[in-house]
Amino acid sequence: MPHFTYTDLHTFTYNIFKKMGCPSHDAELAADVLLKADLRGVDSHGVARLVGYVRLWEKKRINVRPAIQIVHETPSTAVIDGDGGLGLLVAPFAMKVAMEKAHSAGTGWVSVRNSNHFGIAGYHAMMSLEKDMIGLAMTNASPLVAPTFATERMLGTNPIAVAIPADQQPPFVADFATTTAANGKLEMLQRKNEQAPLGWVQDMQGNASTNPHELSKGGALLPLGSDRDRGSHKGYCLGSIVDIFSAVFSGANYGPWVPPFVSFLPLSKDPVGEGIGHFLGAMRIDAFRPADEFKRNMDQWIARFRSATPVADQERVLIPGDPEREMESIRLKEGIPLLEPIVEDLTALAKRFDMSFIE
Amino acid sequence: MPHFTYTDLHTFTYNIFKKMGCPSHDAELAADVLLKADLRGVDSHGVARLVGYVRLWEKKRINVRPAIQIVHETPSTAVIDGDGGLGLLVAPFAMKVAMEKAHSAGTGWVSVRNSNHFGIAGYHAMMSLEKDMIGLAMTNASPLVAPTFATERMLGTNPIAVAIPADQQPPFVADFATTTAANGKLEMLQRKNEQAPLGWVQDMQGNASTNPHELSKGGALLPLGSDRDRGSHKGYCLGSIVDIFSAVFSGANYGPWVPPFVSFLPLSKDPVGEGIGHFLGAMRIDAFRPADEFKRNMDQWIARFRSATPVADQERVLIPGDPEREMESIRLKEGIPLLEPIVEDLTALAKRFDMSFIE
Numbered sequence: 001m002p003h004f005t006y007t008d009l010h011t012f013t014y015n016i017f018k019k020m021g022c023p024s025h026d027a028e029l030a031a032d033v034l035l036k037a038d039l040r041g042v043d044s045h046g047v048a049r050l051v052g053y054v055r056l057w058e059k060k061r062i063n064v065r066p067a068i069q070i071v072h073e074t075p076s077t078a079v080i081d082g083d084g085g086l087g088l089l090v091a092p093f094a095m096k097v098a099m100e101k102a103h104s105a106g107t108g109w110v111s112v113r114n115s116n117h118f119g120i121a122g123y124h125a126m127m128s129l130e131k132d133m134i135g136l137a138m139t140n141a142s143p144l145v146a147p148t149f150a151t152e153r154m155l156g157t158n159p160i161a162v163a164i165p166a167d168q169q170p171p172f173v174a175d176f177a178t179t180t181a182a183n184g185k186l187e188m189l190q191r192k193n194e195q196a197p198l199g200w201v202q203d204m205q206g207n208a209s210t211n212p213h214e215l216s217k218g219g220a221l222l223p224l225g226s227d228r229d230r231g232s233h234k235g236y237c238l239g240s241i242v243d244i245f246s247a248v249f250s251g252a253n254y255g256p257w258v259p260p261f262v263s264f265l266p267l268s269k270d271p272v273g274e275g276i277g278h279f280l281g282a283m284r285i286d287a288f289r290p291a292d293e294f295k296r297n298m299d300q301w302i303a304r305f306r307s308a309t310p311v312a313d314q315e316r317v318l319i320p321g322d323p324e325r326e327m328e329s330i331r332l333k334e335g336i337p338l339l340e341p342i343v344e345d346l347t348a349l350a351k352r353f354d355m356s357f358i359e
Numbered sequence: 360m361p362h363f364t365y366t367d368l369h370t371f372t373y374n375i376f377k378k379m380g381c382p383s384h385d386a387e388l389a390a391d392v393l394l395k396a397d398l399r400g401v402d403s404h405g406v407a408r409l410v411g412y413v414r415l416w417e418k419k420r421i422n423v424r425p426a427i428q429i430v431h432e433t434p435s436t437a438v439i440d441g442d443g444g445l446g447l448l449v450a451p452f453a454m455k456v457a458m459e460k461a462h463s464a465g466t467g468w469v470s471v472r473n474s475n476h477f478g479i480a481g482y483h484a485m486m487s488l489e490k491d492m493i494g495l496a497m498t499n500a501s502p503l504v505a506p507t508f509a510t511e512r513m514l515g516t517n518p519i520a521v522a523i524p525a526d527q528q529p530p531f532v533a534d535f536a537t538t539t540a541a542n543g544k545l546e547m548l549q550r551k552n553e554q555a556p557l558g559w560v561q562d563m564q565g566n567a568s569t570n571p572h573e574l575s576k577g578g579a580l581l582p583l584g585s586d587r588d589r590g591s592h593k594g595y596c597l598g599s600i601v602d603i604f605s606a607v608f609s610g611a612n613y614g615p616w617v618p619p620f621v622s623f624l625p626l627s628k629d630p631v632g633e634g635i636g637h638f639l640g641a642m643r644i645d646a647f648r649p650a651d652e653f654k655r656n657m658d659q660w661i662a663r664f665r666s667a668t669p670v671a672d673q674e675r676v677l678i679p680g681d682p683e684r685e686m687e688s689i690r691l692k693e694g695i696p697l698l699e700p701i702v703e704d705l706t707a708l709a710k711r712f713d714m715s716f717i718e
């Protein structure tokens with residue numbers, strides 16, 4: 001598989017956002033957020049999505065000169081209107097507001113409407129770490145997931161990220177879709193022509209299936225837990241909570257009304273809100289406990305869990321964030337691998353803007 | 360199965376707490392919290408646990424005259440020391456503080472140390488509903504759960520509850536253990552001598568098992584998701600987040616150090632904090648959006664999800680909180696069923712205090 005340096009892909013992505021009309025500092029930040037996904041191994045949310053953002057912009061569903069605004073606030077909360085901007089920019093704006101609120105009130109909680117897809121949730125949650133704050137980020141997304149006992153797609157993969165600082169240990173960073181598996185993993189199986197494990201998807205009648213193409217035939221992704229016996233109603237609860245905090249709090253579209261990321265699908269004719277919604281949170285550690293005490297305890301927590309006895313066929317027990325951090329350090333050194341179809345997409349995208357893709 | 364009225368069981372429970380030395384209003388509240396579990400069908404967390412609380416008290420692990428105190432606070436946060444009191448009392452105290460903070464600052468977040476088991480998380484989260492607030496409640500618990508790839512028990516079933524008010528519709532109330540199945544469900548299978556579905560437990564080597572007695576042989580409960588392929592690392596993340604918010608924020612015991620609920624197990628000789636920990640949150644709806652707008656949208660959210668097309672063998676799609684609310688209305692009318700061994704336990708308990716159980 002061809003590999004590309006972070007710098008080359010970042011520069012290319014920056015240039016594309018500039019060509020779309022983003023101001024330089026916006027193009028820079030949007031490229032940072034997108035490329036962070038590639039670095040951390042979340043290939044489905046990185047530069048592979050750049051073409052998708054461009055197509056939404058071509059359909060005038062993304063505003064590259066948004067006036068992002070606080071429309072309501074209290075000491076610890078705010079609602080932000082993203083003015084149809086890139087979620088890659090709206091979410092960091094909102095996270096900064098959450099952190100300012102946390103600075104003065106102890107915690108800050110921001111619900112966002114009228115936004116678009118925001119890349120990986122982890123990027124936004126991790127913004128809090130250097131300020132000795134815990135960061136939370138969630139977003140709703142276009143409906144691909146059937147609630148327990150349903151055949152209809154009602155929820156997105158609605159991810160949750162939580163970043164918690166430690167002292168000597170690297171931070172605890174959880175970042176996961178509230179489904180059994182993220183849609184990106186399913187797309188990888190489609191490309192490789194492999195079957196999915198049972199519990200990832202159901203067919204259009206709601207039967208368990210291992211066919212990774214089930215979504216194109218009216219099937220659905222399954223909530224974390226897979227089926228009722230194994231707790232899928234809990235994954236359904238989690239996805240619903242993300243949807244409500246992100247969209248009912250803010251006045252964005254929710255549930256089956258959330259607009260699609262793919263530009264060839266039409267927008268709903270009876271929207272219940274504006275754009276998609278996010279929810280960002282920041283909690284100042286020393287609003288609870290002196291930060292050094294907390295971080296020493298986190299070091300102990302992490303060290304103890306990392307030293308838990310592993311099962312026979314595994315070397316070790318992982319801490320949330322370990323795999324992504326290790327991937328980031330490898331890819332910074334060895335480059336970011338891109339599948340051939342992605343390289344072709346990006347080459348065509350370059351041509352569309354009279355540029356060339358990385359030589 | 361013998362049935363008992365809510366009033367009879369409540370009076371009995373109240374009297375036991377009085378005999379333990381609780382002031383009347385504390386005994387009243389503790390009985391309310393415990394009985395709410397029986398009403399809502401969470402039989403494992405109700406009056407069946409009364410004997411367990413008494414045994415902890417006999418071992419001097421529960422303080423029936425606690426001086427529950429705020430030990431640190433900011434406009435939107437507080438840390439509370441439960442002084443070894445019943446979690447059934449400490450958690451409502453903490454939730455009230457969270458709601459007061461939300462009243463003035465928009466949201467309130469309270470981490471609690473030095474507490475004991477707090478009954479069902481849903482009770483505390485639901486306290487917020489009549490104030491037009493969203494309520495959150497979580498707690499850590501004694502270690503029964505193995506992280507993904509581990510054989511050691513490191514986490515409790517660490518439940519999360521989120522209560523969200525609506526207008527005409529009943530509220531959305533999610534209340535779930537962050538494991539595939541709660542320990543109470545496993546205990547029910549043990550009594551009935553039935554096998555567990557795959558994905559609930561593993562044996563002491565970490566192999567999948569359907570034996571509901573696996574925990575007594577060194578096995579462990581599994582995080583929501585069951586196994587790595589089906590996202591157990593996400594359940595592990597959730598349980599960990601609950602543990603950290605409840606205990607590292609507050610200075611309670613965390614992970615494998617959390618004290619046991621059963622009194623015959625010894626306390627850790629090297630505790631890392633005090634008692635067990637909880638985390639309570641309240642968000643005032645109108646800190647985000649006018650409450651009537653929010654609640655109208657929630658009505659629409661709930662109605663739309665409830666009308667989602669069900670799979671062939673199911674009548675309907677449920678909203679979180681539906682089954683428990685329906686159970687509550689049935690049990691208020693028809694009484695609360697108790698298994699014979701529970702009735703025997705309670706009869707013995709009555710005798711211990713020179714009382715008689717319900718005639």
